[in-house]
Amino acid sequence: MHNLSNLILQIALIIAACRVMGTLFCKVHQPRVVGEMFAGILLGPSLFGWIAPQLSASWFPSSGLGFLNALSQVGVVIFMFLVGLGINPRELKHQSHAAVLSSHVSITAPFVLAAMLALYLYPRLSDETVSFTHFALFMGAAMSVTAFPVLARILTERDMLKSSLGTVAIACAAVDDVTGWCILAYIVVLIRAARQSTSIWVTLGGILLFAAVMIYGVRFLLRGFEHHFRRHGGMSEDRMALMILLALASALCTERLGIHLLFGSFLMGAIMPKEPKFVRYVLDRFETITITLLLPLFFAFTGLRTNITLLKGLDMWFYCGLIILAAAVGKFGGSIAAARLSGMSWRDAAGLGTLMNTRGLMELVILNIGLDLKIISPALFSMMVVMALVTTFMTVPLLERIFPKGTPCAAPLRVPLQRAPEMALASATSLARVRVRDWSLTRW
Amino acid sequence: MSRINHNFVIAYLLLVLLPLIGLGAVLKYGRRLSAPASVDGAWSLQIDAAELSPICGNTIVGMANSTFAIRQSGQNLVLTSLAEPKFTATGTIEGTLLKGRVSPLSIGTMENRCTVRDWLLQGTFDSHAVPKLLSGTLRIDEHDVVFRALMQPTNVSNGER
Numbered sequence: 001m002h003n004l005s006n007l008i009l010q011i012a013l014i015i016a017a018c019r020v021m022g023t024l025f026c027k028v029h030q031p032r033v034v035g036e037m038f039a040g041i042l043l044g045p046s047l048f049g050w051i052a053p054q055l056s057a058s059w060f061p062s063s064g065l066g067f068l069n070a071l072s073q074v075g076v077v078i079f080m081f082l083v084g085l086g087i088n089p090r091e092l093k094h095q096s097h098a099a100v101l102s103s104h105v106s107i108t109a110p111f112v113l114a115a116m117l118a119l120y121l122y123p124r125l126s127d128e129t130v131s132f133t134h135f136a137l138f139m140g141a142a143m144s145v146t147a148f149p150v151l152a153r154i155l156t157e158r159d160m161l162k163s164s165l166g167t168v169a170i171a172c173a174a175v176d177d178v179t180g181w182c183i184l185a186y187i188v189v190l191i192r193a194a195r196q197s198t199s200i201w202v203t204l205g206g207i208l209l210f211a212a213v214m215i216y217g218v219r220f221l222l223r224g225f226e227h228h229f230r231r232h233g234g235m236s237e238d239r240m241a242l243m244i245l246l247a248l249a250s251a252l253c254t255e256r257l258g259i260h261l262l263f264g265s266f267l268m269g270a271i272m273p274k275e276p277k278f279v280r281y282v283l284d285r286f287e288t289i290t291i292t293l294l295l296p297l298f299f300a301f302t303g304l305r306t307n308i309t310l311l312k313g314l315d316m317w318f319y320c321g322l323i324i325l326a327a328a329v330g331k332f333g334g335s336i337a338a339a340r341l342s343g344m345s346w347r348d349a350a351g352l353g354t355l356m357n358t359r360g361l362m363e364l365v366i367l368n369i370g371l372d373l374k375i376i377s378p379a380l381f382s383m384m385v386v387m388a389l390v391t392t393f394m395t396v397p398l399l400e401r402i403f404p405k406g407t408p409c410a411a412p413l414r415v416p417l418q419r420a421p422e423m424a425l426a427s428a429t430s431l432a433r434v435r436v437r438d439w440s441l442t443r444w
Numbered sequence: 445m446s447r448i449n450h451n452f453v454i455a456y457l458l459l460v461l462l463p464l465i466g467l468g469a470v471l472k473y474g475r476r477l478s479a480p481a482s483v484d485g486a487w488s489l490q491i492d493a494a495e496l497s498p499i500c501g502n503t504i505v506g507m508a509n510s511t512f513a514i515r516q517s518g519q520n521l522v523l524t525s526l527a528e529p530k531f532t533a534t535g536t537i538e539g540t541l542l543k544g545r546v547s548p549l550s551i552g553t554m555e556n557r558c559t560v561r562d563w564l565l566q567g568t569f570d571s572h573a574v575p576k577l578l579s580g581t582l583r584i585d586e587h588d589v590v591f592r593a594l595m596q597p598t599n600v601s602n603g604e605r
Contacts, residue, residue, distance in 0.1 A: 104456070123477055127483075310522070
């Protein structure tokens with residue numbers, strides 16, 4: 001009973017802190033997610049535990065965080081299902097050269113910079129149980145992620161979603177997300193295979209088989225949900241429960257195959273039918289409880305693991321500064337270079353670089369996987385969380401500088417790209433169909 | 445090949461494939477690097493209780509067979525006791541030499557309270573021993589106490605230590 005009352009107290013505190021910080025950050029034109037990420041850190045050892053260690057230990061005892069962790073993980077599993085649901089793989093086919101180049105460079109540039117930075121950080125912030133290859137690959141994957149949902153929200157709020165810049169940015173972010181998760185899955189497989197007796201080829205073979213069954217088999221069965229929705233204008237509770245069960249089963253399969261729960265739920269979301277009204281309907285059913293209850297628990301749990309007091313001394317803050325610099329330069333610089341070479345104006349290229357530098361919640365999800373697998377140390381985890389906050393926080397102010405009020409953003413591309421008209425048409429119709437504007441989850 | 449495609453291919457080679465070759469080189473070079481020895485985990489402390497009894501009015505005898513945890517971030521360590529007396533120390537590891545310092549600490553009951561002002565730990569880490577062994581000296585307010593600590597086994601399934 002004591003555990004239960006403690007859990008309820010924790011949940012109440014977390015929801016209150018996240019709502020207050022989220023509202024405060026909204027007032028300074030920041031996405032709510034930044035405020036809620038910040039609230040999580042305030043509740044952890046970085047502030048609350050530092051100011052009132054005894055009270056913190058009483059409200060958030062380390063032995064009593066298991067329930068909180070479990071609930072937060074369920075929330076992230078559902079969140080990743082919804083992120084997958086929001087990504088329409090068909091849209092990725094309608095990309096211009098600008099989008100293809102920008103998305104690939106916005107992954108490789110921060111990835112390579114992170115690997116180079118790993119040469120310096122590995123002897124200082126890692127230990128002998130982690131191989132350099134794993135460390136460097138993880139750093140690369142963590143730095144090259146872009147928060148698709150946060151980016152979509154920012155574009156929506158600034159009325160840039162249907163501009164050419166918005167179209168390229170949303171396509172790049174979607175490609176980044178899918179690629180980033182594939183890279184991360186591969187790294188997790190490598191690391192787990194190195195620590196277990198199962199051959200990596202068995203694991204990889206199993207994953208490929210699973211993905212093939214999902215994409216070429218299960219995807220067609222899932223159309224039954226859409227047909228039912230069209231016929232009845234809604235879904236019964238049984239069918240919604242079945243959908244949750246499928247997401248959980250897929251998550252369990254990927255966990256058993258040696259990657260991670262989240263990949264399975266993401267994949268199940270990605271292969272769901274993409275009929276806009278159906279997507280909207282499913283999101284409506286899931287998002288309130290996910291956004292207001294489960295994800296704040298994840299932020300709080302991340303915050304409880306983030307200990308900025310570990311960054312003692314100038315050298316630790318220097319490492320943290322280097323990480324922020326490498327992450328920002330890699331994403332920002334890489335995207336700008338690619339966009340310029342694709343014929344975008346300086347302004348649009350800078351806008352794209354700024355948008356791609358948004359990491360948000362996706363970064364926290366990846367970092368938690370790294371900490372669980374012990375690829376990154378607690379101090380490095382805290383530095384990367386700071387980096388995620390800083391790079392997400394800087395997006396809106398930078399965009400306001402690049403596109404001050406009244407400036408027509410995202411002017412037409414100077415060099416007409418081969419598929420630009422097709423892409424513009426595809427984006428105008430498909431994005432309007434998906435109605436990202438109405439998708440509340442994009443606040444994340 | 446049209447001019448746009450030609451430019452695209454060149455840009456792709458320069459900005460994507462070339463950095464990927466660089467990544468390969470970085471990964472190859474990085475394999476030569478070595479990171480600090482791993483001391484992260486739970487340790488069981490072994491101290492002769494008789495050596496602790498004269499210190500601080502017998503209030504820290506409980507440490508004789510207690511456990512503590514080390515959380516490692518590269519060369520930087522945080523040591524936390526998992527039993528009474530509760531303490532947290534910061535430390536470093538260089539090679540096999542481990543050093544730690546505990547901030548001044550008040551121990552004991554209201555009637556028998558004692559403050560340890562200076563608390564230094566210096567030990568050598570033996571990674572070849574099974575289980576891993578840490579041995580050295582604990583200097584508590586000018587009393588030198590010899591200690592041994594053995595790393596407790598941990599679950600490594602699913603990649604977790």
